[in-house]
Amino acid sequence: MIAEVGVNPEVEVVSRIEVDRSAEWVVTIYWASSIIWLLIASIAGLISSIKLHSPDFLGSYEWLTFGRIRPVHWDTAIYGFGGTAASGTLLWLQARLCQTRIPFAPLLIAGGVIFNLGVLLGAIGVLSGHSTGVEALEFPLWSMPLLVIPYVFIVIANFKMYFTRRSTHTYVSQWYLMAVTIWFPILILAAEACTNLGAVDGVAQAVANWWYGHNVVGLFATPTAVAAAYYLIPKVIGKPIHSYHLSLLGFWSNAIFYNWAGTHHLTGGPLPAWTITVGVVGSMMMFIPVITIGINHHMTMVGSFHHLKTSPTLRFAVMGSMIYTLASFQGSLESLRSHQEITHFTHYTIGHVHFGMYGFFAPLMFAMMYYAMPRLTGNEWSSARLIRIHFWCTLLGTLLYASAMCYAGIRQGFMMNDPTIPFLNIVSFTKPFLMLRTLAGLILLSGTIAFTINFWRIVQPHKLRFVTPTLLNTKRDYRILVEKEKELGT
Amino acid sequence: MFYVFVFIWAFAMLAGITMVWLLAWAIRNGEFTNLRQGARSIFDDLEPEGVVTDYFPGEAPLMKQLERRR
Numbered sequence: 001m002i003a004e005v006g007v008n009p010e011v012e013v014v015s016r017i018e019v020d021r022s023a024e025w026v027v028t029i030y031w032a033s034s035i036i037w038l039l040i041a042s043i044a045g046l047i048s049s050i051k052l053h054s055p056d057f058l059g060s061y062e063w064l065t066f067g068r069i070r071p072v073h074w075d076t077a078i079y080g081f082g083g084t085a086a087s088g089t090l091l092w093l094q095a096r097l098c099q100t101r102i103p104f105a106p107l108l109i110a111g112g113v114i115f116n117l118g119v120l121l122g123a124i125g126v127l128s129g130h131s132t133g134v135e136a137l138e139f140p141l142w143s144m145p146l147l148v149i150p151y152v153f154i155v156i157a158n159f160k161m162y163f164t165r166r167s168t169h170t171y172v173s174q175w176y177l178m179a180v181t182i183w184f185p186i187l188i189l190a191a192e193a194c195t196n197l198g199a200v201d202g203v204a205q206a207v208a209n210w211w212y213g214h215n216v217v218g219l220f221a222t223p224t225a226v227a228a229a230y231y232l233i234p235k236v237i238g239k240p241i242h243s244y245h246l247s248l249l250g251f252w253s254n255a256i257f258y259n260w261a262g263t264h265h266l267t268g269g270p271l272p273a274w275t276i277t278v279g280v281v282g283s284m285m286m287f288i289p290v291i292t293i294g295i296n297h298h299m300t301m302v303g304s305f306h307h308l309k310t311s312p313t314l315r316f317a318v319m320g321s322m323i324y325t326l327a328s329f330q331g332s333l334e335s336l337r338s339h340q341e342i343t344h345f346t347h348y349t350i351g352h353v354h355f356g357m358y359g360f361f362a363p364l365m366f367a368m369m370y371y372a373m374p375r376l377t378g379n380e381w382s383s384a385r386l387i388r389i390h391f392w393c394t395l396l397g398t399l400l401y402a403s404a405m406c407y408a409g410i411r412q413g414f415m416m417n418d419p420t421i422p423f424l425n426i427v428s429f430t431k432p433f434l435m436l437r438t439l440a441g442l443i444l445l446s447g448t449i450a451f452t453i454n455f456w457r458i459v460q461p462h463k464l465r466f467v468t469p470t471l472l473n474t475k476r477d478y479r480i481l482v483e484k485e486k487e488l489g490t
Numbered sequence: 491m492f493y494v495f496v497f498i499w500a501f502a503m504l505a506g507i508t509m510v511w512l513l514a515w516a517i518r519n520g521e522f523t524n525l526r527q528g529a530r531s532i533f534d535d536l537e538p539e540g541v542v543t544d545y546f547p548g549e550a551p552l553m554k555q556l557e558r559r560r
Contacts, residue, residue: 016536097532169528170521178512186505193497231532236544240529248522255509311544371544384546
């Protein structure tokens with residue numbers, strides 16, 4: 001029975017197991033493709049990274065030049081991995097919180113296929129030299145409808161679930177998920193109109209570009225990951241979140257302030273000063289949602305940290321939540337003009353982006369998959385060792401990447417501000433750190449490979465379907481449960 | 491380009507109005523009352539409050555938990 005919140009008596013009672021079964025194919029397809037794209041994005045990132053300290057690496061292939069492979073890395077990471085991982089998360093979480101089956105499953109599966117095709121064609125387009133040159137929107141314009149149309153299916157399914165939900169209460173994660181489905185289509189359509197469709201030119205186009213570039217992280221990836229954290233942390237440890245009041249304050253302050261922050265990317269650019277100031281103020285105001293979310297996640301965990309030893313989901317969720325606080329503080333401070341005088345146009349920014357995406361967003365998506373996949377497929381994860389390898393590679397790889405890039409960036413910034421230092425000396429100084437970055441990329445890729453093997457095994461058809469997976473770990477456990485059930489006549 | 495601007499502004503206005511309407515709807519609908527119970531709405535019989543629901547494979551104290559629940 002659901003705790004004492006309102007239910008809509010006119011809506012059919014759907015058990016948790018039925019909800020999960022309805023999501024099995026749809027969500028698995030989205031998440032499986034997200035892992036494939038993560039592998040591709042990681043390899044593309046690794047090639048880009050190697051080229052920064054060894055420029056001749058694969059230098060004879062024009063389709064692998066830095067100007068092509070680097071956008072492929074970013075776009076396959078944000079759309080291929082991020083888009084599909086977040087969509088799968090959105091669908092499963094919404095179905096569970098609404099206590100309803102996932103609607104329009106064939107349409108959503110078709111949408112997943114079309115979306116993947118869009119990312120594939122976009123990546124091929126960029127590799128073959130048809131990049132638009134607009135950061136984060138490099139995919140050729142003709143591939144973008146294949147990314148937008150499937151999202152319409154997700155929006156429709158999301159609203160259908162919400163308006164036919166059994167629980168009348170809107171849990172905080174649902175606020176984030178509903179908001180994402182409203183924000184993201186607006187973001188991408190407006191950004192494409194203002195950049196690749198040419199509604200505005202010059203500096204105004206750069207403003208639109210960075211309004212989008214910042215918000216695709218803050219109003220698409222972040223809300224989905226925060227929604228996942230608000231669900232997973234209390235769910236795994238069996239304890240409600242510390243302050244529900246703060247969680248709602250966090251949502252609404254995020255909704256109000258994040259949208260304004262993008263222009264801090266253009267500090268020092270030929271823009272009116274107030275445009276940058278708006279971005280700085282928006283960034284500083286983000287301390288409000290970040291602090292509220294941070295307090296909630298960390299205080300909920302107080303007294304339950306020992307579960308980190310035993311729960312893979314919790315490890316990734318807590319890692320993501322802690323790095324969310326750190327990366328967000330870093331990001332807000334980074335927007336200040338005094339800070340940017342040193343770190344702008346340096347490796348510091350790259351360190352920050354990866355700290356956020358691989359330290360916060362990706363672990364929360366992994367946490368969601370670790371929690372949901374056994375429940376969706378009825379199978380258990382095949383190897384605890386592979387999970388541990390995945391976790392430690394993700395954590396250590398992210399920390400190495402972020403610390404190497406941020407330290408190198410600060411030193412690089414000070415050196416670039418000193419006109420007596422020749423530019424090539426600065427380049428030589430950063431080279432060992434760029435090698436460390438490649439090493440960090442290799443560590444992260446190793447973790448992804450471990451996860452891929454585990455994921456591949458869990459989606460294999462097994463003869464035995466567990467009723468309550470992850471609590472049941474072996475066939476023997478299952479048999480004992482069946483005998484117990486018979487004894488109790490349940 | 492004029493129509494693109496009209497489209498962007500119309501869309502932005504629609505988004506803004508939707509968010510304000512959603513906030514008003516939530517207040518009217520009592521979404522911000524009884525928050526303590528709302529925080530517990532994620533628990534159910536199979537994944538109840540007070541029970542840890544995730545372990546590394548092969549490491550869950552399964553039967554003890556099930557017996558305690560019964």
